Amino acid sequence: MKFGVIVDVEASRSIRQAEVGAAKTMIERTEERFGLKPDRLAADTAYGAAPMLNWLVEEKGIAPHIPVNDKSKRDDGTFSRGDFRYDPTGDVYHCPGGKQLGTSGPVHEGKTLLCRASKLDCYVCPLKPKCCPKEPSRKIPRDIHEHARDVARSFVGTEDFEQSRRERKKIEMRFAHLKRILKLGRLRLRGPRGAQDEIVLAAIAQNLRRLASLVARPPPAGALCIA
Ligand code: SF4
Numbered sequence: 001m002k003f004g005v006i007v008d009v010e011a012s013r014s015i016r017q018a019e020v021g022a023a024k025t026m027i028e029r030t031e032e033r034f035g036l037k038p039d040r041l042a043a044d045t046a047y048g049a050a051p052m053l054n055w056l057v058e059e060k061g062i063a064p065h066i067p068v069n070d071k072s073k074r075d076d077g078t079f080s081r082g083d084f085r086y087d088p089t090g091d092v093y094h095c096p097g098g099k100q101l102g103t104s105g106p107v108h109e110g111k112t113l114l115c116r117a118s119k120l121d122c123y124v125c126p127l128k129p130k131c132c133p134k135e136p137s138r139k140i141p142r143d144i145h146e147h148a149r150d151v152a153r154s155f156v157g158t159e160d161f162e163q164s165r166r167e168r169k170k171i172e173m174r175f176a177h178l179k180r181i182l183k184l185g186r187l188r189l190r191g192p193r194g195a196q197d198e199i200v201l202a203a204i205a206q207n208l209r210r211l212a213s214l215v216a217r218p219p220p221a222g223a224l225c226i227a
Pocket of ligand 1: 097099122126128132138163
């Protein structure tokens with residue numbers, strides 16, 4: 001990060017799942033090859049899916065400086081999930097009315113648990129019109145990897161997170177150089193293997209340019225250059 005050196009490349013198709021897979025491959029390979037393991041990973045929301053965040057937090061111990069794509073905000077005036085407080089000790093949500101919503105039942109589609117309030121509580125609750133006007137009781141979906149998403153949310157707005165955002169811009173500049181100066185906007189070699197070879201060569205060239213700019217010293221004042 002400090003010197004803008006590319007330590008690994010992995011070509012992938014330009015679909016989100018493949019790009020996330022490539023990021024995981026590079027993180028593991030860089031650790032194996034160079035013993036380099038980042039404390040934090042700065043990336044855009046494309047890398048903020050719950051399974052990726054869970055892998056970073058639980059398996060790799062890497063702080064995700066990644067904005068979480070949160071679709072739980074309601075715009076119809078009723079309470080959003082953010083109005084419910086999660087209590088990890090009891091694995092329950094506390095609603096604005098002071099009642100508990102516990103997790104029970106199966107995991108839906110392999111990724112979501114439903115935390116439900118008691119119908120008896122909601123039936124007599126004065127906040128029901130603002131909470132679940134069309135249902136007998138309120139339920140809150142909770143991703144099985146929600147803990148990792150909570151960890152990612154906790155970094156947003158911190159000084160470290162802002163630093164990561166600034167540093168990401170620095171790295172984006174390197175990509176811009178690759179495209180503009182090394183003309184990598186379009187690949188010449190065909191197929192995934194060709195793409196991998198071409199991007200490896202481009203990364204080497206980019207690193208050599210960095211090396212030259214870091215170690216090359218200007219000639220002493222008054223020196224005569226003959227070409
Ligand atoms: S309607 Fe139910 S979930 Fe909503 S605030 Fe009242 S008791 Fe809590």
